[in-house]
Amino acid sequence: MPSSSEPVVIAMDWGGTWARAGVADRSGQLLWSGRRPNVSGGTQRQLLDGAEDILAKALEWCAGRPVDAIGVAAAGPIDTDNGTFHNPPNLGVLDGVSLKPLWEERFGLPVFVGNDANLAALGEYHFGAGQDARGMGRPVRTLIYVTVSTGVGGGVIDHGRMLLGAEGMAAEVGHMVMDSSSNAPQCQCGNYGCLEALTSGLSIARMARERLARGEFCSSLTGISPDNLDAGDVFAAASAGEALASEIIDQVLHHLSLGLVNLLHLFNPDIIVLGGGVTDGIRDAGLLEVIKERVSGRAMSPRHREFSLVATGLGYTGGMVGAAALAWEQLGHAPGG
Ligand SMILES: [Zn+2]
Structure with a gap:
């Protein structure tokens, strides 16, 4: 369990094979991370369950530590306003799902969403x-x-x-x-x-x-x-x-x-x-x-x-680190600052 009272964000990278989640501090360090495989050929509900499960694990790890937001990097196309998937080739059953309102209600935290490659670029800029x-x-x-x-x-x-x-x-x-x-x-x-x-x-x-x-x-x-x-x-x-x-x-x-x-x-x-x-x-x-x-x-x-x-x-952590950078940025903190 983390001892510090410094706030953190939850960072997710949801690709065609894995849903990865991490806990990141202001310097982009991943304090914890885990992953769940997407159910092969799974339904929309099964894929969401897998991703929500690993997000819940990340939040559980943070027990007692302030969590400010959830940043999500997803294999799009996905719009940045509502985190809505638009015919994503690698996550096809999620077409039309809007992650931002769905997860803001589910987890009670601000949720910020972006395309995984765009966010990997943001992660490289700030932390790579x-x-x-x-x-x-x-x-x-x-x-x-x-x-x-x-x-x-x-x-x-x-x-x-x-x-x-x-x-x-x-x-x-x-x-x-x-x-x-x-x-x-x-x-x-x-x-x-x-x-x-x-x-x-x-x-x-x-x-x-x-x-x-x-x-x-x-x-x-x-x-x-x-x-x-x-x-x-x-x-x-x-x-x-x-x-x-x-x-x-x-x-x-x-x-x-x-x-x-x-x-x-x-x-x-x-x-x-x-x-x-x-x-x-x-x-x-x-x-x-x-x-x-x-x-x-x-x-x-x-x-x-x-x-x-x-x-x-940054290897496989690039998407998560970028999702963390997005979350800090949207919260009004310069990533790494
Ligand atoms: Zn093409």
């Missing part, structure tokens, strides 16, 4: 890569966060403010159209040739399956059943020097770099933070520098070239 840069004497004015994972998402923080757009749904960086050719792959969103369809973990696996099905050979991938083949296998085969896998990873780096060039010119960031499982593969293979060089090489001016590119240090 942005904080690290400030600690080294480098102010961060504009930060872009891009998660390259099962899907691709992102967020833009400009001078401390989250870029939300008219309905709170801006910065869907994964759905920038990168390939308009007639054979562009279809994206989960329905469009063709999106950044997500060319760089996500699911896309990397799909590209490998398609090439193997056409009869191409790769000694480490050919033996894997197509259903089990994932992006991690492709990264492993590429680092073993296999040509087919190396070509796929190089194409991913190419499209990811082009996407980041577009973001560089649109938003002029000081810092680009990459997260997600595909980023882990890129970082572990020592390829972040390749992306940096390719993006810099296309920058339209020396000023646009003044950015750093880093992999997130």
Whole structure:
């Protein structure tokens, strides 16, 4: 049980697989965290029960300590006014559910909601890569966060403010159209040739399956059943020097770099933070520098070239830390202040 009487907030990150909840202090430290798996194929009620259960556990942990609010980062699209889901691809049964009024009544606390990738960007700005840069004497004015994972998402923080757009749904960086050719792959969103369809973990696996099905050979991938083949296998085969896998990873780096060039010119960031499982593969293979060089090489001016590119240090806690930052901000406290 926490001994301090300093107030805390409850921070939730609700994704397609897990509902995670944490207890965060003003410095963004997670004092406690836990998670519940979403019931696979579950009903709306079952999913809400799971998330509410882990929120209740977090509140229980706080016994005696003042809890000021609940911040929620959710896999959207989700609007920021009422926390209403709008056809969320990964939490489909929650379409139309408004988390803010529902949970304010249930838990008796203010509830603030945002898109998980936007909030991961806010978390990086206040408590992650942005904080690290400030600690080294480098102010961060504009930060872009891009998660390259099962899907691709992102967020833009400009001078401390989250870029939300008219309905709170801006910065869907994964759905920038990168390939308009007639054979562009279809994206989960329905469009063709999106950044997500060319760089996500699911896309990397799909590209490998398609090439193997056409009869191409790769000694480490050919033996894997197509259903089990994932992006991690492709990264492993590429680092073993296999040509087919190396070509796929190089194409991913190419499209990811082009996407980041577009973001560089649109938003002029000081810092680009990459997260997600595909980023882990890129970082572990020592390829972040390749992306940096390719993006810099296309920058339209020396000023646009003044950015750093880093992999997130917050890992799976990024969404929760960002939800905590949102809650402190909405309560009128500068996060970390
Ligand atoms: Zn798309």
